[in-house]
Every structure is written in structure tokens, then in C-alpha cells.
Amino acid sequence: MIQDDLVPQHRKLVSSYTLVDRIFRRVITTGGLFSLVILGLIGAFLLYRGFEIFSDFGFSFITGEVWNIGDPMDTSTAVLGIGAMLMGSVITSVIAILIAVPCAIAVALFIEFYSPRKVRLILTAVLDLVAAIPSVIFGIWGYAVLLPIIEDWSVPLERWLDFIPIFSVPSGIFGRSPFLAGVLLALMVIPIVTSVAREVYSQAPRDLIDASYALGGTRWGAIRNVVIPFGRSGLVGGAMLGLGRALGETVAVYLTLNLVFDINFRILGSAGGNVASLIATKFGEATEYELKALMAAGLVLFLVTLLVNFMASIVVNRSGKII
Amino acid sequence: MSLVLQGQVGRGEFSREIDAIVQQGEILAIVGANGSGKSTVLQTIAGIAALKSGRLSCDNEVWDEPITKIFTPAQDRHCGVVFQDLRLFPHLSLIANVAYGLRSTEMSKQEAHARAAEELTLVGLDELADRKPGQVSGGERQRAALARALVLRPPVLLLDEPFASVDVSSRKGLRDLLPSLVQGYQGSVVLVSHDPEDVQTLATNILTFG
Numbered sequence: 007m008i009q010d011d012l013v014p015q016h017r018k019l020v021s022s023y024t025l026v027d028r029i030f031r032r033v034i035t036t037g038g039l040f041s042l043v044i045l046g047l048i049g050a051f052l053l054y055r056g057f058e059i060f061s062d063f064g065f066s067f068i069t070g071e072v073w074n075i076g077d078p079m080d081t082s083t084a085v086l087g088i089g090a091m092l093m094g095s096v097i098t099s100v101i102a103i104l105i106a107v108p109c110a111i112a113v114a115l116f117i118e119f120y121s122p123r124k125v126r127l128i129l130t131a132v133l134d135l136v137a138a139i140p141s142v143i144f145g146i147w148g149y150a151v152l153l154p155i156i157e158d159w160s161v162p163l164e165r166w167l168d169f170i171p172i173f174s175v176p177s178g179i180f181g182r183s184p185f186l187a188g189v190l191l192a193l194m195v196i197p198i199v200t201s202v203a204r205e206v207y208s209q210a211p212r213d214l215i216d217a218s219y220a221l222g223g224t225r226w227g228a229i230r231n232v233v234i235p236f237g238r239s240g241l242v243g244g245a246m247l248g249l250g251r252a253l254g255e256t257v258a259v260y261l262t263l264n265l266v267f268d269i270n271f272r273i274l275g276s277a278g279g280n281v282a283s284l285i286a287t288k289f290g291e292a293t294e295y296e297l298k299a300l301m302a303a304g305l306v307l308f309l310v311t312l313l314v315n316f317m318a319s320i321v322v323n324r325s326g327k328i329i
Numbered sequence: 330m331s332l333v334l335q336g337q338v339g340r341g342e343f344s345r346e347i348d349a350i351v352q353q354g355e356i357l358a359i360v361g362a363n364g365s366g367k368s369t370v371l372q373t374i375a376g377i378a379a380l381k382s383g384r385l386s387c388d389n390e391v392w393d394e395p396i397t398k399i400f401t402p403a404q405d406r407h408c409g410v411v412f413q414d415l416r417l418f419p420h421l422s423l424i425a426n427v428a429y430g431l432r433s434t435e436m437s438k439q440e441a442h443a444r445a446a447e448e449l450t451l452v453g454l455d456e457l458a459d460r461k462p463g464q465v466s467g468g469e470r471q472r473a474a475l476a477r478a479l480v481l482r483p484p485v486l487l488l489d490e491p492f493a494s495v496d497v498s499s500r501k502g503l504r505d506l507l508p509s510l511v512q513g514y515q516g517s518v519v520l521v522s523h524d525p526e527d528v529q530t531l532a533t534n535i536l537t538f539g
Contacts, residue, residue, distance in 0.1 A: 216377045217416035219403035221430035222481065231429070235420050 049308060056302030058295075059086065067299075068092065068306060073267045073284075081295045088281055088303045093269045094184065095280035095307070098259060099252035101188025101273060106195045107245050113196070114203035115229060130204075137197035145261035148190040153262065156186040160274045175275040182264040184278040190258050195248035202244025206237035239321055246318035254311045256282035281307040332374065332485055332517045336383010339369040344381060349536055351485075351517040358520045358528040361538030367521040368413060371487045374519060375410050376403030387484060387517075404433070406485070409478030413489040413521075415470055417462040423473045424449060424458040430481045448480040449473070451510065468499030472506070479510055486511070488520045492527060504530055 023031065059067055063086060070087015077083045113133070117126050160180040167173035210233040218228040259280050265287055266277035285300050285307075292300060332351040337344055345366045351357045359367045372378040374385065376392065379400060385393040392401040409430075417426050424445050431441035449455050452472040454465075462470050471491065478486060491507070492500045508531065511518060522528055528535060 213412070213414065213416050214418060216403070217410070217412060217418075218429070220375045220377060220408060220410040220412075221477065222404050222407055222433040223429065224404055224433060227433050231418060231421070 045312075049305070052301050052305035052308060056298055056300075056305050059299045059302035063087070067302060071267055071269055073288075075293060075296050078293045078295075084295060084299075086296075086299045088284065088306060090267045090269045091279045091281045091284045091303070092306065092310075094263070094278045095253050095282070095310075097184050097271070097273065098187045098191055098263070098278070098280055099249050101185060102191035102195055102252040103245055103249050105189060105192035106199050106248055107241070109192070110196050110199035110203050110244070110248075111234075111241065113200045114207055115233070117200075118204055118207045119225060119229060119233070133197045133200055136193075137201070141194065141255060141258045142261075144190060144194055145258035148186065148258060148262045152190060153181060153186060156183070156189060157181050160185065164274050172271050172273050175272055177275060179276040180274055181276045182262055182278075183274050183276050184263065184270065185273045187259045187263045187278065187280075188273070190262055191252040191255055194255065194258065195251050198251060199241075199244045199248040202247060203237065203241050206240030206244070207233050209240075210236045243318045243321035243323075246314055246321060250311050250314040250318065253280075253314060254282055254307060255280075256286050259283045260286045332385075332387050332519070334370070334374065334383075334385045336385070337381040338373045338378070339366050340381065343369055345369075345538065347536075351519060351534070353515060353517060355533045356511070356518040356520055356531055357534045357536060358522060358532030359536045359538060360521075360523055360525075360528055362523070365538035367523075367538055368489055371410070371489050371519060371521055374406075374485060375408050375487055376401060376406045407481060407483055409481050409483035409486045409516075411471075411474045411478045411488045411491050413493055415462075415474040417470060417474060417477070419462055422459050422461055423454060423465070423469075426462065426473060427477045427480050430477065445476070445480055448476040451479075452476045452506065466499075468495045468503065471495050471499070471503060475503075475507070475510065479514075482515075484516045486514070486516055486518045488518065488522075490522055491520070492522075492524065507531060 062081075063070070067087055069089045070085065071090045072085045072087055074085045076085065113129070117129050121129060157180050160175075160183065164173055164175050164180070168175075214232045214236075215228045218232055223231070260283040263278045263280070263283060264276045265279040265283060267279070268277060270277045281303050285304055288296060288300055331353055333349075335348045337346055339345060343364070343366050347370060349357060359370060361367050369378060373380055373393070380393045380395055382395055384391060387406070390401075391397075391399045392406055393399065417423075418429065421429070424442055427445035427448055428438075428441040431444055432438065436444075446455065446458060449458050452475055454469060454472050454476065457465055457469060462473065465473070475491065478488075492503050495503060504527065511531075520527070520531060
């Protein structure tokens, strides 16, 4: 029998914050909430300005391929849909990610595991620099330098691969195509994806890498069996962050893609567009009603980008567990 | 096979002098308190850590000699290592873990898996070959780690607290198993332990770290 006075009494553990702690806590909480409020206000503003379009067109605004403002004095004659542009955003972004992810993996592995220290510092600085280049510079460079190169590549690609529908171009007009925009976007997102890939690869468990070496494994064996499986979920998150950037890119796509309101799966053909470049193209000369439609298009893009980034953050948070 | 290690291992406060020779078929047990540098010696022999000074050689082939800048990388020493924390690859099945070192020698996947399956049978894990390390018990993981080291028929076998992560009942089974696995083994064995029973049962020579 245990005597009552021998049983330890529950005691309340109290920790009090100092004044400095409380002030710091308030400041950072306000900062964190402020960004959320800004995000909510942007969404609310776009919804408020574009609500009339959603009520007039419903779901067909997202699926429709026609953008015809009709009689500017009579809004009932307008037919507006961003289906073609939305699909264009997806096509150019997917091309970008398909090119960017393998390149980013190779660059990240080289920097982390193969390059001498000096080369590593130079490459890291160059990548940071590329990430900081304004997209208009990319756009101009894409138009002036990349366009003729992609045009030259497109002709043999179409000749050899035209049995695959996405590579055939019946019009024979190449140039400002989704492929060009996709390659340009790939160059723009490579630094982001590389940066995330480097981060996750650098966190690969050193003890398992050592175990791999101790068992006679080569450096490539350690990378293939430890580093890559360990970093897979983080890399997926990085790719989705890149996808978010590619989906929202405006100026570079505006300068390198021929805006045509038609869903175009023929990636080498000179026709396409994306939601952001649609907004940039139409904004300057839009009527009041068309402006509302552009706001609604902005809201759709905002939600898609938000969704992609949200999924990316979930996946990045899972990084570190081998999947 | 004979292993000769003379010099200074480790860095900073964990640095210590060592002078040891392990002849073919011998099992050298290194005993001592926590933090006395026992594991560092094994890591130095495996090639995961470098000697500070002196010389490490195996059958007159120098593996590590700072003064002449000779350093044979871990993957070229072909040691078999059982780590204290096992370090099994969590995403690979037990058979793939055991076959890992063999696959690194450019052996075909089929042959490596056949050899690995034989080794898993020797340690009594043939029925669990397709399970991942997280799906088996601590004792079974320990057996898999032993199989992974022994399947390579390494010239030097390094055992770092090989029974540390198993309960008392599994420990006895493993202690009985190890001598039969090592029997007829043509290499040198270095065992690190602070369990006197492990040392008495297995070791032919004992080195004590203060």
C-alpha cells in the first residue's frame, strides 16, 4: 500500500515569456499573417472583379476556346473562354518541366558530388545569377537567339517524328511555338529546381553513403542507391515549384509564343498562348467587360498556381523520408 | 591475410595511438569505454576515416599512409563491415541489401541474388528475404547486416558492437551463430565491443583502450 504522502503531487510547469520574447513573437506573427492577408485580398479582389464573368459564362469560361468581345456596347454578344490559353499554360509548363528536371538533377549531382570546390562555388553563383535575370531579358533573348535555333531544330524533328501527332505540323509554319516557349521556360526554372535538388541531395544520410562505400559501392552506386531515393520526394516538390513558376510566366511567353485561340497540341507549330500572356496582350486595350474577363482569367491562374505551390510544399515537407 | 595498423587514428580529443597486427584467422577484440576511439579504429580500417599519422596495410599493400599520401578509398578495400547502427538501406529488401556489395563488383543481378539468398539461408533469414529492414525485428536486421558483410568474403571483417542493438535472447542466438559463420573464414576479423562475454566467446586477441 502506497501512502498518499509518498505519491508525488502534480505540479504545474509554468514558463513565462520575457517582454522581448513577447514583442518578437507579436512581430513575427504579424509578419506571417500579413502575407496570408495579402494573398487573401488578391484572391478576393480578383473574385470581386471577375465574378460577373463567372455568373455569365459559368464553367464554359474555363473550357471555352473562343475569345470574342462582340459588340462593345452589348455585353450579351460576348463569347469568352480561356480553355485554349489554360491548355497552352499546361502544355508549355509540362514541356519546361520535362526538359528542366533531368538537367537540374544532373547539375545538382555534379555540384554536390563531383565538382571541385572552386567549380562548385562558381556554378552555384552562376545559377543564382541566372535565377535573378528578369524574365523580359529571357524573352528578348529567346526571341532573338533561341527562336532561329528552335526553328532549325523543328524542321528535322517534324520530318522524323511526324507520325506522333504532337510533332506533326500540317501548316508547315514553325517558329513561335509552344516548344520554343517550353525550352525558354525550362531555362528559367532550371535554377529553382537545381537549388531544391541540391538542398535535398546534400541532406542524404552520410552514414548510408559511407555504408555504400564500405561495401565496395562506387560513387554512382551511392548516388543511385542512397542519394536519389532519399531525395525523390524533395525533387518532386522542387519540380512543382518550377511548374508553378512556368505556369505563371508572362513576358517571356508573350514574346515567344504566337497567341492563337485554339487548343494546340502540335507543339512545333507556330500557335499557342498561355493565360498570363493573354492578360498581358489584352489588358492595354480591353473594354470594361473584357477587363472583368481578364480578372476572372487571373483568378483561375492564381488558383492553379496556388494549388501547385501548395502541393509542392506538402511534398517538400515529406522530403527526407525515402519513398 | 594480415592487417597491420600502427599510428594515430581520429582527430582532436578522440585521437589515439594504436599498434595492432591481426593475422589471418585471428579475431582481435578492441574493448574500452565509450568515446575511447574503438569505432574510429574500425572506420579508419574501412576507409571511412583517414589515419592521422602512421601506416595501415593489408598483406603488404598499403591502404593508408599520410606521409606518402597513399590512401586507398573505402570501395577499393573490400572490407566487410557490420556497423553499430547497422546502416541497412531502408528502401531495399533484405536480399537486395545483402546483394548490394556483390552488385558493386559488376556481378550480374541473378548471380548476386543467388549468392545473397545462400547467405541469408546461413543466417536463417531465407523466408524474410523480400522484406524491408523496417518490416523485421532488431535481431533479424542484425543477422541481415552480418550476411551483407560476410557475403563479400572480405579479406578483413569489421564488427562494430555486432550485438548492441538486439535483446538478450537474440544476442545469445547471434553469439552462437557468429563463430560458425566465421569458421573457415580466411580473413582477419576486428571486433569492437564492451560486452566481456562477446569478447571471451569470440576473440583470439584482446586490445584494451583506456
